[in-house]
Amino acid sequence: MLFGSIWTGLFTTLFVIALLLVVGLLVMVIKCWRKVQQGTALIVTGGNRPTVHFSKAIVWPLIRQTEIMDISVKRIEIFRHGSEGLICKDNVRADIKVAFFVRVNNTEEDVLKVAQSIGVKRASQQSALVELFDAKFSEALKTVGKQFNFVDLYTERDTFKDRILQTIGRDLNGYILDDCAIDYLEQTPMEKLDPQNILDSEGIKKITDLTARQQVLANHISREKEKTITKQNVEAREAILELERQQAEAEQKQKREIAAVVAREEAEAARIEQEERLRAEQARIRVEEELAVAEQNKLRQILVAQRNKERTDKVEIERVERDRLLEVTERDRVVSLAEIEKEKAIEVEKKAIQDVIRERVMVERAVVEEEEKI
Template identity: 40%
Template structure:
C-alpha cells in the first residue's frame, strides 16, 4: 500500500476519534438529568420543556434550566396564647397542626408552580409556608368555630378531615400529602382579654365548666 494512502488513513482515523471524543464531551456537558426528587424546567429555544425522570439537552446561551423540588415539605402552623383559635363556645384553644405538602408529579403542575411561585422557592420550607399559611389558617379557624372546645379532643379526626375538605385540592400545583394535629389545648385565662367580647364569653364559659367540675 502506498505510503501516502497509509498517511491519509491515519489522518482519517484520528479525525473520527476526535469527532467521537468531541461528541461525548458535548453530550456530557449538555445532557442534564434531574436528581431523585427533582424536576428540570428548561426554557428558551423550543419553548418550555419539563423533565421529571429522563434527561434533557441544554444548549448554553439558547437554554436556561431551573430545578423544582418534588419532595415533601412540612408546613408547621401554630397559634397559642392571645392568638389561640376560638371555638364554638368562645373558648380559645392553642393548636399546632402540621401539613405535609409537595409539588404534584406532573408536567402541568410543575409548570404551574414554576410560573406562579418560581422554581427556587420549592426548596425552601419557610417560603412554602408563606404561600399556604393564610389559606390553611382560615380553614382551621372556620372549622374550629363549628366545634366546642371539648369536642375537638374527641373528634380530632373529623376536625382534621373537615379542614382538608374546606382547603380543597386547588393548590396551584401542590397537594397535601398528610395533615397531623400535634396538639390542642385550652389557652390559659391569663392570655385572654376580658375587654374583648369573644374572650369575655370564653372566660365566662371556662368558669362555668370549672364550677361544674368542682361540684
C-alpha cells in the first residue's frame, strides 16, 4: 500500500514537470515567432550560415540575430535635359525623364548577395540606389536613344521602352528591374543647344531644315486653305443666291396656290352656308307645321276631354242621386225597424211589470193568510 502511494506521487510529480516544460516551450516558441511583413525580408544570422525568410520564422533570442531588409519596389528617375539631353539617331537632342522601378529579388540568394555587397540598411535607401544604377541606366538610355530618330521616340514609345529593358537586363546583382516608364519627352529648345558641338550643330541644322520645310508646307497649306475657303465662299454665295431665287419662286407659287385654295374654300364655304341656311329654313317651316298640328291635336284632345268629363259628371251625379235615395230608403227602413223593436221592448217591459205586480200581490196575500191563521 505504501509502495503504491509512492509511485502515485512520483507519477503526479513527473506529469506536472512535463506539463510545465510543455507550457514553457510553447511560451518560448510564441515569443520567438516572427511574422514578416509584405515587401520585407527577414535575415537571420548567428548560425552556420544566414537564412532568409519572407513570411514567418522562429528566431531564438541570444543565439540568433535578425535584420529586416526592405525589398519593395523603388522608383529611380533619370532626367536628361538641356545640354545633357538625349542625342537621337538624327542628332536631335531630346529632354527626357524615365522612371525605373527596381526592387531586391525575393530569393534567398539575391537577398544575401545584396546584404553582403551594400548592407541591409542601404539596400533600400534612395541615395544608394541612385549611386548604384544612375550610370548604368543613363548609359542604357543613351545607347537606345541613339537607335531612334526623335520623331520615332513619340510614335514608337513601347518599342523604345522594351529596348531599354533589354539593354539593361532584368538581373542587377541581386536587384531586379520590374519596369520603366517614359514620364516626359520633348525636343530640347534650340537656345539650350551648343552650336560648337558637332552633334548639336547637326541637330540644329536638322531642326532648321525641318522647321523651314514645315513652315513652307504650313504656308502652302495655309494658302491652299485660303483658296479653298474663298472658292467655297464663292460657291456657297452662288448656291445661296440660287436657293434664294428658288425660294422666292416657290414662295410666289405657294402664294398663288394658297390664293386659289382660299378662293375655292370661300366659294365652298358660301355654298355650304346657303345650303345650311336653306336646310335651317325648311326645318323651321317643318317645326311650325308640326307645332300647328300639335296645337290642333291639343285642342281636339281638350274638347274630347271636356265631353268625356261632362259624361262622367252626369253619370256620377246620377250615381250620387241613386245612392242618396237608397240611403234615405235604408234610413226609413232602419227607423221603422227601430220603432218596431222599441214597441216590442215596451211590451216586454209592461209584461215584466205585470209579473212583478202579480208576484207582489201573491206575496201580500200569503202574508195576510198567515196573519189570519195566527
